[in-house]
Amino acid sequence: MTAPTPPSSPRIRSARGSLVVAIDGPAASGKSSTAQWVAQRLGFRHVDSGALYRAATAVALARAGETFDEGTVLSFLGEISLRPMQHSFAPIWKGEDMEELIRAPEVTRLVSRVAQMAGVRAWVDTNVRKAAEGRDVVVDGRDIGTVVFPDADLKVFLIADPWERARRRLTQRHGRAPSDAEIAEETERLVQRDARDATQTVQAKDAILIDTTYLTQAEQVERIVSLAGIFRGGGQGSGTEPAG
Ligand code: CDP
Numbered sequence: 001m002t003a004p005t006p007p008s009s010p011r012i013r014s015a016r017g018s019l020v021v022a023i024d025g026p027a028a029s030g031k032s033s034t035a036q037w038v039a040q041r042l043g044f045r046h047v048d049s050g051a052l053y054r055a056a057t058a059v060a061l062a063r064a065g066e067t068f069d070e071g072t073v074l075s076f077l078g079e080i081s082l083r084p085m086q087h088s089f090a091p092i093w094k095g096e097d098m099e100e101l102i103r104a105p106e107v108t109r110l111v112s113r114v115a116q117m118a119g120v121r122a123w124v125d126t127n128v129r130k131a132a133e134g135r136d137v138v139v140d141g142r143d144i145g146t147v148v149f150p151d152a153d154l155k156v157f158l159i160a161d162p163w164e165r166a167r168r169r170l171t172q173r174h175g176r177a178p179s180d181a182e183i184a185e186e187t188e189r190l191v192q193r194d195a196r197d198a199t200q201t202v203q204a205k206d207a208i209l210i211d212t213t214y215l216t217q218a219e220q221v222e223r224i225v226s227l228a229g230i231f232r233g234g235g236q237g238s239g240t241e242p243a244g
Helices: 031-042 049-067 070-079 105-115 118-132 144-148 162-174 180-196 217-232
Strands: 020-024 045-048 080-084 089-093 137-141 154-159 208-211
Touching: 020 031, 020 144, 020 217, 031 045, 031 049, 031 137, 031 217, 045 049, 045 089, 045 118, 049 070, 049 080, 049 089, 049 105, 049 118, 049 137, 070 080, 070 118, 080 118, 105 118, 105 180, 118 137, 118 144, 137 144, 144 154, 154 217, 162 180, 208 217
Parallel strands: 020 137, 020 154, 045 137, 154 208
Antiparallel strands: 080 089
């Protein structure tokens, strides 16, 4: 299969002066890991917008328990900062990297509720745009190509069969092949989260749709890097996995 041609192929740097690759898609469609790898290949920074929704959820949960409302969540957002890393940005709380905290199952269960809060969405959008200022970035999320960067230089929308998404997520989480029963249970959770996130999970009209069900991660990375080659004068970089 040949890679599709982007509807509007940007060949020069946009007015922004730096480049934005937007990768959107439903839960566990491989956006973050793909975005991280693509960023490394292109020499861009990766910005994970979902990590910020997760960070807001984790802090609200730690501070107020499960009964938080929007006012409560907003009152704690100032405690979170974004630390620039070599290839990405890490959410920091109380001086600590939040990576482990934000992947906790109770955060995954509650994050869609927090993501409906307009004030939280505005906070994430501001922080993502700030992180992208003056540098080339790969940003992943659900509304990056529609709301956060409607003028992104390249937009990709990743989809995959729910069963396959669940299988990949469990393999990543447990480091072993999951059973069919485990995959069925995780598929149910993913489909429910997709439904809760449906309003903001929108494919931009000028996004390129990639179904990754039958692609390896290396193949999907390669596809995006070659699409990005349109404005980079050919996809460059090493084929090694990202260091984070
Ligand atoms: O990796 P996964 O797809 O499981 O989720 P994520 O990218 O870490 O995002 C976690 C949650 O944040 C999603 O379930 C959405 O509720 C929310 N989100 C959003 O609303 N808009 C975004 N641009 C990114 C994430």
